[in-house]
Structures are given as C-alpha cells and as structure tokens.
Amino acid sequence: MIMKHKGILIVVSGFSGAGKGTLMKQMVRSYENYALSISMTTRDPRPGEAEGREYFFVSKEVFEDRISKDGLVEYASYCGNYYGTPREYVERQLERGKDVILEIEIQGALKVKNKFPTAVLMFVMPPSAAELKRRLEGRGTESQEVIDRRLKRACEEAEGIEQYDYIVINDELEECVKEMHSLIQAAHYAPLRNKEFIEKMKNELRALQKETAIK
C-alpha cells in the first residue's frame, strides 16, 4: 500500500566521472515524482549554460543576502565562488510531495544530513577504479592534469562513503536508475516518514480498547 506524505530530500554524490549528471537527468525523465534542485552560484556562466537550467547565476551580494536570511539549504565556497542550494524551491517541492534530488559533493551532503536527518544520502560509484579512469580519459576534453586531480579527489571522497545511506554502482544506466528509484521508494517506508499514520493507528487502537472495556 502506497503511503502519501511529504517528499523526501535525496542527496546524490559521487566521484567525478561516475555519471551522476546523466543519471539524474534520466531519473527525472523516467519517473514523475522527482524534482531536481538547481544550485545557485556566483561564478560566471560558461558557454552553453543557461540561467535556471545549469545554475541560478547571481551576484556575490545577492548570494550573501541569501546566506544572511537562512535562504540556503547548504552552501560552500570553492575557488573564490559561492555555490549553494536555494531553500525555497526545495521546501515547496517537498510540501507538494515531490522527492527532491540535490547533486552535491560530500561536505555539502553531510551538512544537509545534519539539517535534515531524514534526507537520504546516495553515493554513486563506477564498477571499478580502472573504469573511472577510462571514463575520465574517454571524455577526451580534459588534460592529464585535470584527470589526475579528479582521481586524487576521488581518493579523498572515498573516505566518506560510509556516512552515506546507500551506494549505487553505475554500470548500466537504465538499471542504475531503476535501483536508485527503488532505494528512494524504500525510504518512504521508514517510521520517521510515517509519523502521522503511526499516530493515527495508536489512537484508533486506544479508542477500540476503551470501547471494548466499556462493553
């Protein structure tokens, strides 16, 4: 029986080259219930990037105003620019019952878990490190230096995997999308996401008991 309640906040992290971007797009395409959160940044748009699609591009002043008003779920500063998740969009979608996906790196992910203990954290991995290297090299667009830096970063990120709720191995796209979907569905069955139903059941049981005692 499907239980209806507020949406779930889903955080997806993973090594650069694990295929997170493609996965997320496919998730939203395959299932109706997901909303993809779009980050806000102070960096300049790159060629081909569109406002409100890849990012919301704002000035430093606007971003810092958001921070001061607690208007971000999480934010971080990276290479002199801010990146963050606008709170309003996330909360509105959750209220509508949508499961909202945030694609953020590990530090941000743990901050979100702190603020929203019911968030589900997923870590996307390639089937092997060799495959990760192949994918990074296969893009053909990155210098050896960038590839090396990403491998180093993967090494560091791997240390935090145990703090995630689930790991998913992105071997075959469609299969991985199905797996992620059923992991998220599973999260809807946790008692902490069904407090209302449980309370209702407890009250009904107590009422029945009283009824019986009176007879």
Added chain:
Amino acid sequence: MIMKHKGILIVVSGFSGAGKGTLMKQMVRSYENYALSISMTTRDPRPGEAEGREYFFVSKEVFEDRISKDGLVEYASYCGNYYGTPREYVERQLERGKDVILEIEIQGALKVKNKFPTAVLMFVMPPSAAELKRRLEGRGTESQEVIDRRLKRACEEAEGIEQYDYIVINDELEECVKEMHSLIQAAHYAPLRNKEFIEKMKNELRALQKETAIK
C-alpha cells in the same frame, strides 16, 4: 549492478492479525533468496503442528543447554515455556548468501538488533485498527477475551514501532510481499553491507594515484 555478499538478517514483527504468517510463507514461495528461520520451543506441539515445520520441539534441558552455549540468536520465556531462534541455522544460511527471515515479537526483535546491528527490522501493520479488529474477529476461532487481549497487546506493541527500520501495511497480500522484497533488496545497498567493495575501490584508487604520481 547486483552486489554479492552475505545474506541479511530480517526481523518481521507485527500485531497479531496483521497477517505475518501468510506474508512470510508467500515471501519464501515468491522469491528464491529467502530462508525462514524456525524457532525452538519447550511447549508441546499442538494438533497439526509438525517437528521442524512450525517449531523444533525440545525439552527444557536441551533448551537451557543451548542457552548456556550461546546457541540462540535470541530467546524469551512466555507462559512458562521457552521460545528462541537457533543460531546455527541462521548463520549457515547467511553465509550461503540467503536473506534469513525471523518472525519474532518486539522484545526479541530489539535484542536481535542489538546483537546484529545490520539486521533489518520490519513491522507489519493492517491498514487500520478497525480492519485489525475485523480480521481478529473474522477468524471465528477466538473468544472475545482473546480478541480483547490481542488488541491490548497491539496497543502496547505500537509504542515500539519507531524502533523498526520499516513499516509495511498489509492491505493486499501480493503487493505487500513485493514491497517487503524491495525493502530488503534496498538494504543490500547500504555501505555497511558492502565494506569489501568499498575497500577494494579505495585500494584501487590509491594504486592508480601512485601510478600517476610516478609517471
């Protein structure tokens, strides 16, 4: 990508009348990967019960010998008789990669969680308290007193639901079996059940990094 590792210990509890017994039988019938643990008891077999099917029926001496040798996953004494879960069968099936289902009440369930922190605890509920009452009465085999006692017990058990990992609502049998199956499948994706894979990935990444550094 399916990850292969040791089986998962699954504990199923729920109100009397929630339909646990039928659910468990259907789980084992519908999917290959489950083994149903059979409890050991010192009470006498009832008509129609068979040794090794409903229970392993043993003497008090045999049972206490098991206790003293730590041969039980959990045990409890109820109405002057012992009930417990033999450890050997459970561990052998887990080693073989089978997911082992224990159907036990809430105190036993929490003991198992203490001993096996990776166990998955599921609580089966009827869609409503009224439906629970209907089912208890519908059996037609129980006295009003027994029904009242079961409702009272349900009231007490409801207080512990939050300690379970998942709640499942048994409205339609086949649907509920499918849901339980996918909840158990989800558990296979937790990092703590994939330590070997994660360690392997970390080692591979470190090796790749060294290789790159030498070049």
